[in-house]
Amino acid sequence: MFEKLTEQPKDKILALMQMYRDDPRPTKIDLGVGVYKNADGVTPIMRSVKTAEQKWWQKEDSKSYVAIAGDAGFNDVMVDLVLGDAVPRDSVASVATPGGTGAVRQAFELIRMADPKATVWISDPTWPNHVSILKYLGISMQTYRYFDSESGAVNFEGMKEDLDEASPGDVILLHGCCHNPTGANLTQPQWNEIIRIMQEKGLGAMIDLAYQGFGDGLDDDALATRLVAASLPETLIAASCSKNFGIYRERTGILIAVSQDASLRAMTQGTLGFLNRQNYSFPPDHGARLVTLVLKDDALRTDWQAELEEVRNGMLGLRSQLAAELQRYTNSDRFGFIAEHRGMFSRLGLTQEQVEKLRSDHAIYMVSDSRINIAGLNTDTVPILAKSIVDVLD
Numbered sequence: 001m002f003e004k005l006t007e008q009p010k011d012k013i014l015a016l017m018q019m020y021r022d023d024p025r026p027t028k029i030d031l032g033v034g035v036y037k038n039a040d041g042v043t044p045i046m047r048s049v050k051t052a053e054q055k056w057w058q059k060e061d062s063k064s065y066v067a068i069a070g071d072a073g074f075n076d077v078m079v080d081l082v083l084g085d086a087v088p089r090d091s092v093a094s095v096a097t098p099g100g101t102g103a104v105r106q107a108f109e110l111i112r113m114a115d116p117k118a119t120v121w122i123s124d125p126t127w128p129n130h131v132s133i134l135k136y137l138g139i140s141m142q143t144y145r146y147f148d149s150e151s152g153a154v155n156f157e158g159m160k161e162d163l164d165e166a167s168p169g170d171v172i173l174l175h176g177c178c179h180n181p182t183g184a185n186l187t188q189p190q191w192n193e194i195i196r197i198m199q200e201k202g203l204g205a206m207i208d209l210a211y212q213g214f215g216d217g218l219d220d221d222a223l224a225t226r227l228v229a230a231s232l233p234e235t236l237i238a239a240s241c242s243k244n245f246g247i248y249r250e251r252t253g254i255l256i257a258v259s260q261d262a263s264l265r266a267m268t269q270g271t272l273g274f275l276n277r278q279n280y281s282f283p284p285d286h287g288a289r290l291v292t293l294v295l296k297d298d299a300l301r302t303d304w305q306a307e308l309e310e311v312r313n314g315m316l317g318l319r320s321q322l323a324a325e326l327q328r329y330t331n332s333d334r335f336g337f338i339a340e341h342r343g344m345f346s347r348l349g350l351t352q353e354q355v356e357k358l359r360s361d362h363a364i365y366m367v368s369d370s371r372i373n374i375a376g377l378n379t380d381t382v383p384i385l386a387k388s389i390v391d392v393l394d
């Protein structure tokens, strides 16, 4: 049967990771995959996570299964972290998942189970794996305009016009904060307007929250998600611990389903558990356990928040530096949006040829749509990037 298999499309982010690894040039700069790196180019284990790991190593007395929905303690602390006090807990169902991607996948499957004809609306552009998984699952999708590459800002009028075309029951996938790949985010009044359109048109909400704490802070980054969950009849939230706890390879995430109708909670919870069982059975426990230990221990939590703030402020500093360097080199505000964007990414608005030239002539790796990972830079490489960008501009 293997001879019947056909070549699958390459994931452009994963392909870029490989190209970077294969490049022997010592001066190469990796601005590709969305993984945090410190000034030394290292993805560190956070102090609080390391301590939690030591504690857990001493305390853990069994490797037996936990529960199909994951450890209840993890689900509780994560629901608190994401939703605060925005919604009553009897309206919330949740399951632990292997990373944020696992949660995205389960959310799409739940949508398809509930309504095989549902259409999911995704931003243009969005994280390429959203598109890939939707295609793979055979779920109908539409795009809404999101980004104005001239100004580097959200194309809000285009977004509203396109969402106006959605039909009742369609699901709108929104990035809770730190939009991937653009870095451009809705303002609070704009979120209010989008929520109003969704209420009026009877649209469902799905939020991908992969970067809470990387934009404007833990609570600010969750504001929009909380507002949506409190305002709309039903909201699905796929949240990741990969980035804000730096536990990428542990595969730790959660899918949260909020319904204003609390009578639907038991059915939703049962369906989420069923989906876990079908796809991978029990979700991974180790990363979830570390997150729970950190969030439940005052000292560890304080230290985690402090380190996350260092990470966030470091990226903001690099953004300002890069915007300033480009301002100096181009003598224009063309790249001023870099300082306005939030999160790990900014889309620079370069052509594919320019991106390729940066790779071939300067050993600078970014995704072909000109998305850069700000955390791949340090104060020494920012001027190198700025000069190289100017070099490839027309």
Ligand code: LMR
Pocket (backbone or CB within 6 Å): 013, 032, 033, 034, 035, 127, 129, 180
């Ligand atoms: C990214 O967008 O680079 C990250 O979310 C990592 C990934 O899995 O693609």
